[in-house]
Amino acid sequence: xxxxxxxxxxxxxxxxxxxxxxxxxxxxxxxxxxxxxxxxxxxxxxxxxxxxxxxxxxxxxxxxxxxxxxxxxxxxxxxxxxxxxxxxxxxxxxxxxxxxxxxxxxxxxxxxxxxxxxxxxxxxxxxxxxxxxxxxxxxxxxxxxxxxxxxxxxxxxxxxxxxxxxxxxxxxxxxxxxxxxxxxxxxxxxxxxxxxxxxxxxxxxxxxxxxxxxxxxxxxxxxxxxxxxxxxxxxxxxxxxxxxxxxxxxxxxxxxxx
Amino acid sequence: xxxxxxxxxxxxxxxxxxxxxxxxxxxxxxxxxxxxxxxxxxxxxxxxxxxxxxxxxxxxxxxxxxxxxxxxxxxxxxxxxxxxxxxxxxxxxxxxxxxxxxxxxxxxxxxxxxxxxxxxxxxxxxxxxxxxxxxxxxxxxxxxxxxxxxxxxxxxxxxxxxxxxxxxxxxxxxxxxxxxxxxxxxxxxxxxxxxxxxxxxxxxxxxxxxxxxxxxxxxxxxxxxxxxxxxxxxxxxxxxxxxxxxxxxxxxxxxxxxxxxxxxxxxxxxxxxxxxxxxxxxxxxxxxxxxxxxxxxxxx
Numbered sequence: 060x061x062x063x064x065x066x067x068x069x070x071x072x073x074x075x076x077x078x079x080x081x082x083x084x085x086x087x088x089x090x091x092x093x094x095x096x097x098x099x100x101x102x103x104x105x106x107x108x109x110x111x112x113x114x115x116x117x118x119x120x121x122x123x124x125x126x127x128x129x130x131x132x133x134x135x136x137x138x139x140x141x142x143x144x145x146x147x148x149x150x151x152x153x154x155x156x157x158x159x160x161x162x163x164x165x166x167x168x169x170x171x172x173x174x175x176x177x178x179x180x181x182x183x184x185x186x187x188x189x190x191x192x193x194x195x196x197x198x199x200x201x202x203x204x205x206x207x208x209x210x211x212x213x214x215x216x217x218x219x220x221x222x223x224x225x226x227x228x229x230x231x232x233x234x235x236x237x238x239x240x241x242x243x244x245x246x247x248x249x250x251x252x253x254x255x256x257x258x259x260x261x262x263x264x265x266x267x268x269x270x271x272x273x274x275x276x277x278x279x280x281x282x283x284x285x286x287x288x289x290x291x292x293x294x295x296x297x298x299x300x301x302x303x304x305x306x307x308x309x310x311x312x313x314x315x316x317x
Numbered sequence: 318x319x320x321x322x323x324x325x326x327x328x329x330x331x332x333x334x335x336x337x338x339x340x341x342x343x344x345x346x347x348x349x350x351x352x353x354x355x356x357x358x359x360x361x362x363x364x365x366x367x368x369x370x371x372x373x374x375x376x377x378x379x380x381x382x383x384x385x386x387x388x389x390x391x392x393x394x395x396x397x398x399x400x401x402x403x404x405x406x407x408x409x410x411x412x413x414x415x416x417x418x419x420x421x422x423x424x425x426x427x428x429x430x431x432x433x434x435x436x437x438x439x440x441x442x443x444x445x446x447x448x449x450x451x452x453x454x455x456x457x458x459x460x461x462x463x464x465x466x467x468x469x470x471x472x473x474x475x476x477x478x479x480x481x482x483x484x485x486x487x488x489x490x491x492x493x494x495x496x497x498x499x500x501x502x503x504x505x506x507x508x509x510x511x512x513x514x515x516x517x518x519x520x521x522x523x524x525x526x527x528x529x530x531x532x533x534x535x536x537x538x539x540x541x542x543x544x545x546x547x548x549x550x551x552x553x554x555x556x557x558x559x560x561x562x563x564x565x566x567x568x569x570x571x572x573x574x575x576x577x578x579x580x581x582x583x584x585x586x587x588x589x590x591x592x593x594x595x596x597x598x599x600x601x602x603x604x605x606x607x608x609x610x611x612x613x614x615x616x617x
Contacts (some may be wrong), residue, residue: 143614
């Protein structure tokens with residue numbers, strides 16, 4: 060099978076107190092009077108990702124595990140081309156549809172239907188595709204009745220439903236799902252999981268980040284575990300991978316408590 | 318146990334292969350390499366072509382949203398230039414009295430105000446376009462260059478309506494447009510490209526430093542008086558005229574006035590200067606945008 064994502068030594072450096080890298084006059088005057096902030100003047104750097112390498116084949120469904128701040132989101136942002144790596148390179152074959160957040164670019168004054176077309180275009184869908192799928196998306200979202208009201212009158216649940224419906228119907232070869240199965244009520248969550256399962260079965264590649272291990276167990280065929288920006292574990296044995304991840308989280312917590 | 322795992326995974330693989338017939342990947346041949354280098358010019362243009370759908374949607378959105386929940390709605394497009402013209406026409410007709418040649422002063426001013434309102438509006442919105450959409454660019458990738466392009470494209474509709482209002486005003490004064498009116502789109506394109514160049518330079522900077530748009534707010538006021546909008550250029554001393562010619566808007570406004578009213582000869586020199594500066598600004602803008610693109614996404 061052909062590799063669809065190849066990461067070679069991908070690293071990302073952030074400057075922690077970026078706010079201070081550009082200083083206003085007011086800040087400088089304030090500094091004269093306070094001794095504390097002198098320390099923060101030096102910009103601290105921080106490697107959010109440190110030399111990550113892996114190869115993902117077409118059709119794999121990967122669960123990316125890691126604690127908050129481990130670098131999962133940074134990795135997903137690099138794969139979805141939002142931000143650039145500081146070092147290393149990543150090769151993609153195909154289009155990435157990323158669901159880092161649903162309903163990105165919804166405009167409150169536009170109606171649900173207008174937003175559907177706008178959002179799908181931002182996600183990179185062609186007009187033909189959108190028109191073909193519009194009914195399916197609308198049906199999936201379950202907000203048919205409110206489609207012609209401005210989205211500012213939508214409840215937050217309805218907005219996420221519509222957003223997820225649009226994003227999950229995208230036909231990119233690589234689908235990135237970050238923590239968004241947990242949207243909506245129980246019934247809609249079930250629908251989401253089902254939809255993602257369908258996408259996996261259709262042979263597309265999925266990268267899934269979720270802190271709830273049940274969907275990971277159900278959906279993924281491989282685990283990539285990241286801690287402190289480094290690749291800790293990369294295994295196709297999903298159960299063992301999850302177990303190992305949970306163990307490290309627990310032992311870390313204990314270490315902190317004592 | 319091991320056997321069971323192996324068999325279940327192989328079954329999964331088989332079913333996947335069977336189903337994958339239904340789904341035919343179309344884009345797997347398109348290889349994307351992501352590294353620290355900024356996008357090349359060829360990639361930028363390719364990206365832009367692929368993003369034309371987004372661009373048209375963004376422009377439509379801007380037009381639709383502009384006058385939502387305003388009582389007068391679309392009429393504002395007509396009222397704004399009219400009001401400005403009324404103010405200037407009254408002040409400068411009766412108090413300062415510029416000689417505007419044979420052209421009625423109101424028409425003279427309107428020829429300058431209508432394009433200027435476009436320029437000021439597009440510039441103000443364009444400069445903040447990246448910052449205003451920071452939540453989108455940090456959540457999803459698309460060629461970000463469509464944001465400033467879209468924002469300066471939408472007000473072209475207002476400009477068109479403004480031009481129609483101008484033509485109606487002219488018919489009231491019974492001035493007939495001449496054949497050179499056909500050259501108006503050329504001058505408007507030049508103004509559009511100049512606006513684009515400036516916006517591409519400063520929109521990424523505005524994302525990094527919020528000072529830019531504050532500077533532009535008062536810069537635009539000064540800029541307007543440095544453009545022959547309310548006065549004819551030839552009332553100034555020669556030295557000042559040469560200085561003002563560096564401002565591309567001088568050549569552009571003069572060109573627009575020539576094409577609409579046409580009672581003065583076209584100032585070729587100023588027009589060539591304006592074109593040259595537009596091209597330079599565009600090149601700098603494209604370069605700056607591509608260089609800063611990697612930066613502003615992380616720091617906006």
